[in-house]
Amino acid sequence: MTASGLLDRIADVGRDRARGGYSRHAFDSAEGELREWFIAEAGWLDLEVETDRNGNIWAWWGSPGPDATVTGSHLDSVPGGGAFDGPLGVVSALDAVGILQRKGFSPAKPFAVVVFAEEEGGRFGVPCLGSRLLTGSIDPDKARNLRDPDGNTLADAASRAGFDPARFGPDPEALSRIGRFLELHVEQGRGLIDLGAPVAVGSTVIAHGRWRFSFQGQGNHAGATLLSDRHDPMLPAALTIGAVRKLAASVPDARATVGRLVPTPGGTNVIASTVDLWLDARVPGSGLTEALVEEIAGAAEEAAAAEGCTVSVTKESYSDTVTFDSGLRDRMSGVLGGVPELPTGAGHDAAILAPHVPSGMLYVRNPTGISHSPEEFAEAADVDAGARALADVLENVAK
Missing domain, CATH: 3.30.70.360 (Alpha-Beta Plaits)
Known part of the structure; x- marks a missing residue:
């Protein structure tokens, strides 16, 4: 199944009939359905799935271990958001694994696809909550007491969804496994439109x-x-x-x-x-x-x-301003034949991880130049080109 085909499979989950687009938030029913979908898709690829103490999902190709190559993104959205912000990185990671498996490739180092929880902050207000908790860049008590617009705390919502909020907090064991992190994302601007290119490598994230x-x-x-x-x-x-x-x-x-x-x-x-x-x-x-x-x-x-x-x-x-790992960035650019490099004003889990582990980004062209809106888009050909580019990069760095 291609990345564009995988996106089609979740196209009806979390549709927002009032705002248009999608509303998929941490620990709500739509996000729960997407979690189940991801676990099922990972199973088809024979990946071993575990959920960490902060609600992040890890699908391992082989045994978990140190110096792992990790890729992925998130499944939640802003209220009334587009179909690509977050899920594109997840489906592309799954497709990339499938591409490599069909080639007979086997990673020499541990390898995982990750889904981070509450990246957008659309329900509880703080972005990249799953990666912030993992890295210790937010106080767990502050996180547990965050409230959504209806007054529900994160702790209460997590408990109702079957998670133990008492365990939320820094996870040095999980963090220490990550040798490098690569995130693919739809571009949230018009840089690739103006450059006439389907894929770019990320350079920096604005403070x-x-x-x-x-x-x-x-x-x-x-x-x-x-x-x-x-x-x-x-x-x-x-x-x-x-x-x-x-x-x-x-x-x-x-x-x-x-x-x-x-x-x-x-x-x-x-x-x-x-x-x-x-x-x-x-x-x-x-x-x-x-x-x-x-x-x-x-x-x-x-x-x-x-x-x-x-x-x-x-x-x-x-x-603060994040500059992605130069060695990883140059390596990705070399594998992909010198594709453009782009800065971004959008935050990502890769930026939260960057101070702790070598991290990098790939962007896929958005012909509307619009994001956080139902008009966000990516052509199926570009979606699949992005997944192939991710597979090429992963094959190189996971040797």
């Missing part, structure tokens, strides 16, 4: 993070409260959203987005008592992302004070 701005005001009646008597947190929240665009536009190549805003209690005829908004900020260069957020926080504080409100800012996640 990025997420912050929650919580505006506190006075809840009140929308009809009975004069404008002069209001302390409405929606106003400074709205002004902050405008400041995000203005301040980011003043920084070269900066990207800053408010994609979620939650007023409480949320009634049409109620002045909100609190408004929470979430900022995603990304700027090339070490330290520049946090500097931009400081400016935005200053604008938020000024707007809140003018309305008689207050604001608190909480950093929920942050990853």
Whole structure:
């Protein structure tokens, strides 16, 4: 079965009829169905499957062991996301194993396909949660107490899905097995469109993070409260959203987005008592992302004070600039005949692993240039070309 054919098999799982696209989140029914699908597909390839303490799934070709060549990605999505972000890397890894097996190739070193849990942070807000827990880059208690929009904690959701959240945390044994990690991903931009190439090697990931701005005001009646008597947190929240665009536009190549805003209690005829908004900020260069957020926080504080409100800012996640392993990158480029190298503003599990193990990325062309949206796409020919490229690279590095 080709990578494009494997994608077709899961095309109906987790469809979001309201938003369009897909909503597949950690420990929900759609993600659980995809987990079962992956385990079944791994079984067809005679891979031995195990799930680690953090909910990441490992499918081993041969016996687990140190200095392993590992490839894979994730199966979850953002709310209303596309069909390719995450699953493309998983199906391509499975297809690559099948290609190598049909060639009679047998890896000289341990080899595994991995599915990382909650990469998008679409349910609990923190991206790359499975790889962060594995590497110890997030506190387990913080992770267990993360809440989804319905108020469920990660610990509760994991327990209901059959996992033991008490075991969440750093996994040095699993991490020590990884000799090198390769992740294939649909490109989340238009670099390969402009270059006219189906596949590229990743070079860097821009520094990025997420912050929650919580505006506190006075809840009140929308009809009975004069404008002069209001302390409405929606106003400074709205002004902050405008400041995000203005301040980011003043920084070269900066990207800053408010994609979620939650007023409480949320009634049409109620002045909100609190408004929470979430900022995603990304700027090339070490330290520049946090500097931009400081400016935005200053604008938020000024707007809140003018309305008689207050604001608190909480950093929920942050990853500094990542440069992928140069030796691995050059080796991939050599195997693939000098394909283009691309930086990205999108985060990946490979970037979380990069400080710990040699890591690299392959990107597959997205002809729409759109991602985190139902319009995300990849041609079947490019999908299968990406899987063949991954197989060629894996054959070389797993010898």
